[in-house]
Amino acid sequence: MNSLSTVHFYDRSVEIDDHGDEILTGLLEKPRTLSPKFFYDEKGSELFTEITRQPEYYLTRVETALLRKHVDEISELIGEDFILVEYGSGSSEKIRILLDSLKPAIYAPLDISGEYLAQAAQALGREFPWLEVHATCVDFTGEFELPFTSTKRRVSFFPGSSIGNFDRSEAQSFLGRIRNLVGDAGGLLLGVDMKKDPRILNEAYNDRQGVTAAFNLNILVHLNREYGADFNVESFRHEARYNEEEGCIQMFLKSEQDQRVNLMGTCLEFTQGEKIHTENSHKYTVAEVEEMANEAGFSKIRTWQDDQGLFGLFYLSN
Ligand SMILES: C[S@@+](CC[C@H](N)C(=O)[O-])C[C@H]1O[C@@H](n2cnc3c(N)ncnc32)[C@H](O)[C@@H]1O
Numbered sequence: 001m002n003s004l005s006t007v008h009f010y011d012r013s014v015e016i017d018d019h020g021d022e023i024l025t026g027l028l029e030k031p032r033t034l035s036p037k038f039f040y041d042e043k044g045s046e047l048f049t050e051i052t053r054q055p056e057y058y059l060t061r062v063e064t065a066l067l068r069k070h071v072d073e074i075s076e077l078i079g080e081d082f083i084l085v086e087y088g089s090g091s092s093e094k095i096r097i098l099l100d101s102l103k104p105a106i107y108a109p110l111d112i113s114g115e116y117l118a119q120a121a122q123a124l125g126r127e128f129p130w131l132e133v134h135a136t137c138v139d140f141t142g143e144f145e146l147p148f149t150s151t152k153r154r155v156s157f158f159p160g161s162s163i164g165n166f167d168r169s170e171a172q173s174f175l176g177r178i179r180n181l182v183g184d185a186g187g188l189l190l191g192v193d194m195k196k197d198p199r200i201l202n203e204a205y206n207d208r209q210g211v212t213a214a215f216n217l218n219i220l221v222h223l224n225r226e227y228g229a230d231f232n233v234e235s236f237r238h239e240a241r242y243n244e245e246e247g248c249i250q251m252f253l254k255s256e257q258d259q260r261v262n263l264m265g266t267c268l269e270f271t272q273g274e275k276i277h278t279e280n281s282h283k284y285t286v287a288e289v290e291e292m293a294n295e296a297g298f299s300k301i302r303t304w305q306d307d308q309g310l311f312g313l314f315y316l317s318n
Contacts, residue, residue, distance in 0.1 A: 007125035010116050010147040012138040018308075019139075020227055020264055022180050027117055027268055029229070034219055036165050036251075036279040037112050037139060037181045043238040045116035047215040049091050054207040058200070059161055062311040063191045067097045067159075070304050070313065075101040077302060078155050078187060083108055085181065092120045094159045094191075099128055105152050108134045141174075148182075154186045159192040161193035161311070164248065164282040168292070171282070175296035187317035188298070194305070194312055198242040205240035205249050205281070213238035216251055219278055222301045239275070251279035289314055 019038070028035040029277035037049070052060035059133040067074070073096070082104055086095055089109030099107070107124070111117040134148050156178050163171050178188050185239035205212055216238045236253040243250050252275040257263075261268045289312060290301055298316035305312050 006129070006131060007121050007133045007265070008135065008148070010134070010136045010138075011114060012063065012136055012144060013112070013114055014024075014139055014142065018185075018284060023134060023223065023227060023268060024264055025309075028261065028266070032274070032276045033267045034223075034276055034278050035141075037141065038222060039219050040111075040113040040116075040216060041226065042113065042115045043131060044215060044218050045090060045113040047211060047218055049093075050211045051215055053091075054194050054209060054211055056207045058201045058204060058310055059193055060137060062306050063161075063313065064094060064097065064189075066304050066306060066311065067094060071098055071101050073302075074098065074189060074313075074315060077273075077317070078189070079104060081105055082153045082155045082186070083146075083150055084155055084157060085146065086110065086159075087178070088112075088158070088160065089117065089120065089135075090160070092124050095157065096124070096127070098157075101129065101190070104131075104155075105150075106132045106134055106150060108136065108146060108148075109137050110138050110140050112139050116148060136210070136262075154182045156182055156186070156188045158188060159191035161191055161281065164193055164284075165280060166282070167280065168282065172292045173298050175292060175298070175301060179297040179316075184318050187315055190289075190314045190316060192284050192289050192312045192314065193281070194309055195247060198244065200310070201238070201249055201283065202241045205251065206238075210238075212240065212251075216240070216253060216278055220253065223263065227264060229261060231261050232259065235259055236276075246280070247283055248262045249279075249281040249283070250277065252277055252283075284312075286312060 021088035051057050083106040085108045089111050092303055118136050119136050122135050125133050220233045223229040235256050239252040241255050254275045255270040257272050259270050293301055293316045300317045302315040
């Protein structure tokens with residue numbers, strides 16, 4: 001553990017071998033898949049932050065406006081003297097909106113992107129000198145415990161509609177795990193992207209600047225660097241489109257030619273047009289979120305939405 005004034009950093013990243021097996025298994029499946037968690041090396045985190053600034057990417061703009069508008073009510077619902085655990089904190093931009101009102105005893109951001117997390121935590125510590133930060137680099141889809149001890153009540157923050165990366169049943173069990181982490185006295189502030197006109201969704205994931213395309217392709221750069229793969233990144237193309245039946249945006253990398261890729265001693269043969277499925281981003285209705293929250297063990301739900309119903313903020317508790 002490294003300690004920098006009030007900022008502590010814990011590295012609980014899994015061994016590269018564990019993720020290597022997961023990557024290879026996914027790429028050998030048909031259709032080939034990669035978990036979206038592999039987007040997030042340092043460059044991937046920077047590109048995601050860039051995506052949030054694109055005019056088509058309404059998600060961050062609308063969620064941020066909801067947090068600003070309802071910060072007092074959120075603060076009242078959450079109460080005082082608690083640890084705030086953020087899942088997939090990235091740049092920790094959104095929590096800045098809430099900190100002065102919430103005044104948590106400890107802020108505990110969790111993220112898989114270690115270097116980016118460490119920098120974000122230090123920047124936050126400088127900006128909020130009164131705040132005790134315990135940042136943990138961890139894959140939150142695996143089993144883990146908070147690496148510090150405190151008897152204070154826990155409240156979680158899971159913004160950015162990252163819940164949408166799980167399929168419906170996984171999302172519900174993930175909410176159940178957060179419910180266990182926060183216990184009876186805690187709660188979860190959750191940001192969810194809503195079902196809407198597919199044109200708005202398709203534009204959001206195909207921004208004109210090509211930042212989402214660069215973000216998607218960076219997963220191959222990450223695999224080349226960290227896992228010794230030899231993907232020819234230029235010969236894959238970004239694709240994202242809304243699948244109405246599944247209620248989700250699906251992102252792919254499409255091979256533009258027949259080609260071979262070597263990865264950890266295995267040769268993968270791609271045919272022209274073959275795709276790697278890199279992300280699902282499920283969209284929900286308010287009723288679907290409520291049902292999922294109830295099934296995960298939360299009995300009270302407070303909902304805030306923008307006028308157009310693009311995005312939803314939910315405070316789940318008991
Ligand atoms: C869509 S971004 C959201 C970032 C930020 N919370 C926001 O709302 O703008 C997802 C974040 O979750 C992190 N992440 C993705 N999968 C993860 C995993 N399995 N474990 C830990 N962090 C993960 C990424 O590194 C990234 O910072």
